[in-house]
Amino acid sequence: MAESIYVGGLLVATPLLDDPNFRRSVVLILEHDEDGGTLGVVINRPSDISVTSVLPTWDPLVTGPSVLFEGGPVQTDSALALAVVMSGAEPLGWRRLHTGRRGVSRLGTVDLDAPPEILAGEISQMRIFAGYAGWTQGQLAGEVAQGAWYIVDSEPGDTFHPHPSSLWRTVLRRQPGELAFVASYPDDPSQN
Template identity: 80%
Template structure:
């Protein structure tokens, strides 16, 4: 388990986190500043809205499922895209996440105002998120202290997990020690 919050790391909701925006969520940290706060996107909340309905010109570049993901409860009317590029490339319209984490070193944000044609053939995978998750300075640290989140390392396949609805369990299952057992916690703890 990771010790500190860092760009490229994951926040995994503990079973006690009942907020419907974050229940059983896995959040990828995109920005973190102790004083300025933290920004991330929920990786495991595909919506019923197809990319074609909202951003049709980007549909061909999206990694399945080809839907918008609910990135979080903040600014849900805006879109943010993440894309992975082949090692060593930095195409126009793409900005690398500033992180030392090897698991996400090829990951960056996409300028959705740019013409999709400039990125076609340049990116390996892409997902679009409606909204994001945000915390003010110290807020996330307090939530972690209260037992709402686990902070863990990301792996290369997490951002574009083929079955996003299983990501929460998959991330927990690969952890060492007692944390792996949390993956077996039923959706309704009263059924335990």
């Protein structure tokens, strides 16, 4: 398990976190500043809204499922996209996530105001998120201390997991020690 919050890391909701915005969520950290705050996107919540109905020109580049993901409760009327580039290049319209832990990342954010054609041959995977999750200075650290989140390392396939609804269990199962057992925690403990 990771010991600190860092860009590129994951926040995994503990079973104690019952806020409907984050229950059983997996959040990819996109920005973190000890003196500022933290910004991330929930990567395991596909919505029922097709990309075609909102951003039709980007639909051909989206990695399935071709729907908007619920990125978090903040600014849900805005969209943010993440994409993996095929090479080490930094194409126009794409900004690398500087993780600081795992070396050079091929994952970055996409400028959805850019023409999709300039990225079409450069990216291998892409997802679009409506909204994001945000915490003010010290807020997330407080939630972690209260037992609301596990902080774990991400793996390359997490952001574009083919079965997003199973990502919470998948991430927990691969953790060392007792944390792996949390993956089998029932959805409703009263039904156990």
